[in-house]
Amino acid sequence: MGLEYVRISPGFEKYMPRDYVDLVKYGPFGKQVDVMQMGQFKELVEEHPMCAGCYMAYFIRVFYAALPNPEDTIVLGTAGCARLALSQAAVPFIYGNYGDTNAVASGLKRALSIRFPDKVKDVVVIAGDGGLIDIGFGMTMHSWFRREKFTTIMVDNEVYGNTGGQESGMSPKGIQLKMAPLGKKFDKINAVELAKTAGCVYVARISPTNPKRIAKTIRRAILAARHFGPTFIHAYTSCNIEYSIPTREVLADARKREKQDFKFYEWMTDEVKEFFEELERKEKQEVKK
Amino acid sequence: MPEQRVVEPEYLILEAPRERKFITGSQAFAEAVKRANVDVAIAYPITPQSETMHLVGDLYAQGYVKDYYRAEEEYGAMSAIAGAVRGGARAFTATSGPGLLRGLEAIASWPGHRIPAVLGIMTRVVNAPLSIQPDNVEIAYLLNAGLIVLHAENQQDVFDFTLAGFVISEKVDVYLPVVVATEGFFVTHAKGYVDLPPEDMKLPPRDPYKAPVPPTDCEIPPARIQRDAPVQKSNFMSYLIHAVWQQEVWSANRRAAKWIKHYLGGLIEVVNPDAEVFIVASGCAAAQGREAQRYATMEGLNVGLVKIKSLRPFPTNELREVLKNAKAVIVPEHNIVGWLAKEVKAAIPNSGIVVDGPRVYGGMTLPVELIMDEIYKAFGIKKEKKTVV
Numbered sequence A: 001m002g003l004e005y006v007r008i009s010p011g012f013e014k015y016m017p018r019d020y021v022d023l024v025k026y027g028p029f030g031k032q033v034d035v036m037q038m039g040q041f042k043e044l045v046e047e048h049p050m051c052a053g054c055y056m057a058y059f060i061r062v063f064y065a066a067l068p069n070p071e072d073t074i075v076l077g078t079a080g081c082a083r084l085a086l087s088q089a090a091v092p093f094i095y096g097n098y099g100d101t102n103a104v105a106s107g108l109k110r111a112l113s114i115r116f117p118d119k120v121k122d123v124v125v126i127a128g129d130g131g132l133i134d135i136g137f138g139m140t141m142h143s144w145f146r147r148e149k150f151t152t153i154m155v156d157n158e159v160y161g162n163t164g165g166q167e168s169g170m171s172p173k174g175i176q177l178k179m180a181p182l183g184k185k186f187d188k189i190n191a192v193e194l195a196k197t198a199g200c201v202y203v204a205r206i207s208p209t210n211p212k213r214i215a216k217t218i219r220r221a222i223l224a225a226r227h228f229g230p231t232f233i234h235a236y237t238s239c240n241i242e243y244s245i246p247t248r249e250v251l252a253d254a255r256k257r258e259k260q261d262f263k264f265y266e267w268m269t270d271e272v273k274e275f276f277e278e279l280e281r282k283e284k285q286e287v288k289k
Numbered sequence B: 001m002p003e004q005r006v007v008e009p010e011y012l013i014l015e016a017p018r019e020r021k022f023i024t025g026s027q028a029f030a031e032a033v034k035r036a037n038v039d040v041a042i043a044y045p046i047t048p049q050s051e052t053m054h055l056v057g058d059l060y061a062q063g064y065v066k067d068y069y070r071a072e073e074e075y076g077a078m079s080a081i082a083g084a085v086r087g088g089a090r091a092f093t094a095t096s097g098p099g100l101l102r103g104l105e106a107i108a109s110w111p112g113h114r115i116p117a118v119l120g121i122m123t124r125v126v127n128a129p130l131s132i133q134p135d136n137v138e139i140a141y142l143l144n145a146g147l148i149v150l151h152a153e154n155q156q157d158v159f160d161f162t163l164a165g166f167v168i169s170e171k172v173d174v175y176l177p178v179v180v181a182t183e184g185f186f187v188t189h190a191k192g193y194v195d196l197p198p199e200d201m202k203l204p205p206r207d208p209y210k211a212p213v214p215p216t217d218c219e220i221p222p223a224r225i226q227r228d229a230p231v232q233k234s235n236f237m238s239y240l241i242h243a244v245w246q247q248e249v250w251s252a253n254r255r256a257a258k259w260i261k262h263y264l265g266g267l268i269e270v271v272n273p274d275a276e277v278f279i280v281a282s283g284c285a286a287a288q289g290r291e292a293q294r295y296a297t298m299e300g301l302n303v304g305l306v307k308i309k310s311l312r313p314f315p316t317n318e319l320r321e322v323l324k325n326a327k328a329v330i331v332p333e334h335n336i337v338g339w340l341a342k343e344v345k346a347a348i349p350n351s352g353i354v355v356d357g358p359r360v361y362g363g364m365t366l367p368v369e370l371i372m373d374e375i376y377k378a379f380g381i382k383k384e385k386k387t388v389v
């Protein structure tokens, strides 16, 4: 929301819920917070009904702390675990039908561009592997082909978590899951290569072992989408329930997968690379001053 | 493109001078869109809809419509329409038969999301075996989703319903999508006379803040707009909120009736209100019913016609009133299931007077003779097969 709209009208502070007042006073609106300070500022998402110890929930918390422009960001989600937390955040959230995110976001972004040609309005899709790569595959791909200017983040838990642990296109080959009683018969889909081929201008793969890096990746994906075209992040966010990973071992699991098949990978077009070099040069100068 | 001046809907729809043109139904859709100040149109081809969306594409190229694209398929098109409307845009799309069914999950969720938009339906056979002809069974699938559903008899209706549809759908006490259905080919690809207001006038732009549900554009307080999306809280909350929300959707649907009366002269049109036997029909079947009523009158039979313009909201009270002294009600339809006959039977207390048919399907034309046969039967007239041309 344009910052003006977040602010509480003078005299009304004492009537607004405490939660809201804190959000305006100590939240991330209008400033860039540092994810390493999480716990020291009022976060955009706090309570949520995802499973205790869920790594996807942790990733979502970092996601909200990383937004470059939370007061003018709209998040789209779909059926799946992520929406349980997304819908609890202090950022407008759209939930349509399962797998429709990238089509809805296309319409939304175009409408906002018509109505606010001179304002920044970031649109971010954050959805599961099933939502984006199985049921919503066509819409995901076509939003990229059409070069729609928004960010897509796949929170990949390699399973249909929300419906109780069925095989998804992103599950590893051979793994035995519900609806794959003899083990999955084909490979994990290579979403990163698909995104590159389909025209994303910034593509990253990440295992969430380092909050600073997650935040930087998210920020880059959103800024690149704002100026150049579709961007995509493939994030490994384990499901400790369906994969039986004890809560205390989720980070170790993320590290293990990082070494195996989720090594940090970042790719961008030359144009985007130049943009970030220029931006980071300027930011350094600011710091010096 | 001529410079277009914004005028009040009342003026454009009800008062502006009109000039008569001889155009197809597809052209009539496009002429309405041209004057409707549409922001976004999204198209996916299917016969017999394609021609309309080609013409709307031309409007985009000329600058009448601000954004337009060919979607990946209908589910994507209907979802993107929802996104555009939630972003505050005025939007139009259209489809036919199988395309409607493919997009139906998204379309059926528009009312709940309070998406004011106009959806053109150019009917076409669904189900196998394949045909591209204008059977209208698909309308049956639309009747229970909460959308406003108007059924156009001819090219003039297509224009009037579509232009008024944008205005009705955005009324604060309605705020629901409006479907303008008409028979493919019979209306879309055939020409008829249409009285058009000047093309240098258009509706005021959509004001997304004049709304019972705000747009999602980050311009309005409070910050936590969707914080408590109901379904996430508990099953009990989700039952309750879904139930009251849908109740409000259907109340809004009924509230549209007064606007349909205001802009389109009523939910129904009645010819010869004192008739003994009535034909009740919608869309193209109403055009055939109109002919049958005329022949019957020429033969001295006291027959009337009720044309149903609005299927949702359904004109229950109006039908009860008009049909209260009828001794038979004939319901001709262009589909096999007889969805309109069922609606009429459910609306009136003495459903035994309803004659189920005549019906044609697969997209066949509906000969006036078939309706005449039912009229003779209703009057107890035994005829050798009589041909009326």
Ligand SMILES: Cc1ncc(C[n+]2csc(CCOP(=O)(O)OP(=O)(O)O)c2C)c(N)n1
Pocket (backbone or CB within 6 Å): A079, A080, A081, A082, A097, A098, A127, A128, A129, A130, A131, A132, A157, A159, A160, A161, A162, A163, A168
């Ligand atoms: C049209 C439709 N089909 C199926 C479903 C049921 N459904 C809800 S969530 C879900 C799976 C979610 O899996 P994924 O997208 O990978 O997200 P996760 O829950 O694993 O985070 C399914 C199949 C639905 N809601 N809508």
Ligand code: SF4
Pocket (backbone or CB within 6 Å): A050, A051, A053, A054, A055, A056, A057, A081, A157, A161, A162, A238, A239, A240, A241, A242
């Ligand atoms: S089912 Fe798995 S992904 Fe979903 S909330 Fe629980 S741990 Fe997280």
